[in-house]
Amino acid sequence: MTLAMSQPPAGRTAPAGDPVLNRFHRLCDLDPGEIEILRRRDDVLDVRGGASLTDSHLPSPRFLISGWAAWVKLSSPEAGQRRQIISFYLPGEPLAVCARPHPLSSGAIVALTPARTCDARQAAQRLTQSPDSGLARAFRVSACLAEAYLVNQTIRLGGLTAYQRLCHLFLEFLERMTGAGLGAQRSFPFALTQEMLGEALSLSTVHVNRTLQELRRDGLVEFAGGLAILPDPERAALACGYQAQHAALW
Amino acid sequence: MTLAMSQPPAGRTAPAGDPVLNRFHRLCDLDPGEIEILRRRDDVLDVRGGASLTDSHLPSPRFLISGWAAWVKLSSPEAGQRRQIISFYLPGEPLAVCARPHPLSSGAIVALTPARTCDARQAAQRLTQSPDSGLARAFRVSACLAEAYLVNQTIRLGGLTAYQRLCHLFLEFLERMTGAGLGAQRSFPFALTQEMLGEALSLSTVHVNRTLQELRRDGLVEFAGGLAILPDPERAALACGYQAQHAALW
């Protein structure tokens, strides 16, 4: 993690170490006033890993400043009562900004690691008040990315083997973390358990474990010092058919 | 189908038999001018089953007037070159209205049955020109539903058995068809092949076949005269944990 944060996001005057600002500034150009809005830290809230974010402050729009969260659902048949991760939220990403009327049809947003959030209402406000501003456009692109990640999840579950699913997911994590200025070209801070990976990829913990060993053996994914490392992202992308979302030209 | 179309959508003056108008009018109240916009049929286009809709007129926004379509992707590993259905488009639903900059990151929209579409630009225009109008709100709710259906797909692939997946999908089809004024309380016109169901649910055609037999044996799904029939939707919902999207209060 220290390694990641010590190298500035290459260009821009954006203050390093702020994933929210880094992320939005890369999506669209922002004027100084908008940058100031994104740097505000109103109503900062820290939660333990495992805590629910929907109970506390959501569904008002908030930024995830640090830590990882996920939208989870519990499978209704009382058989097993398995928990399913629908989508992840990574540092720098907005929570529940969907400019839509409904408050997450079902399920909850849960912190997977210790996490910190802050209010995003002032930033989200610009969506309606000045829809053509850079910040508003950045929000819309962000929502578009969120949908693309949801499609990625469908592709993983529907079209890939366990080996490919894990590879695909780590490539997406790498893309999203570097997009927030966290992590380096081939690594990023990572603290999820194998059980959580299984809940997202619909695999048993045991099989996640065995498959991660295969990925390590093949030199596609490593773990060291709280980092996940993808030594050869291109070869990994080839192994699972991953397509970077940046390809879409905004 | 005739049965379905002969019963008006309960109240309203909406002319029966128009799935586009039926669907949007149920999502939000529309004024006479907006109803007139939705009844317009500009640039009507008929395509054969199997034809691509992205090649011809998309990505300009269009309505699917009749027939079924799907967003498909081809799995990149040349092994098998399996086709995966990411999401379905049912009669009355908009195609590619996502008020977003990108043109469907990858893949194509394909007609699964013979289908007819028409231009929706004039209707979509109101999203930006009068964001508070009923029609604009209906579009946003529609987009929200589309996302909910995408989540449904994730739930099916990640959390359900083959038996439950099919059950879940047919319940969603029933909900969406009745929402467009097509189909009755427990049935709707249906013309997909078992192969297409397999492509959507990530199941082999053989296994779709066997599982459908189980569903028939258990009295959950039947097929007759071009209709799919769910004799006991409540029991079916119990069998797979299906949650209707109407529950979310708009």
Added chain:
DNA sequence: CGGCCAGTTGACACCGTTCAACCGCTGTGG
């Protein structure tokens, strides 16, 4: 009549699950 497509059936293989045990680390309390 012949071909094609969707549906159907049987036998077998495999990927991933389940159950169970064990390891190593960390935090905590006696």
Added chain:
DNA sequence: CCACAGCGGTTGAACGGTGTCAACTGGCCG
């Protein structure tokens, strides 16, 4: 300081849902 508990990770063995291969049926259409 050590004992213990708890959690995440690891390993082995057996089971089972689903895929694959192959063959056959029946209806539609040229």
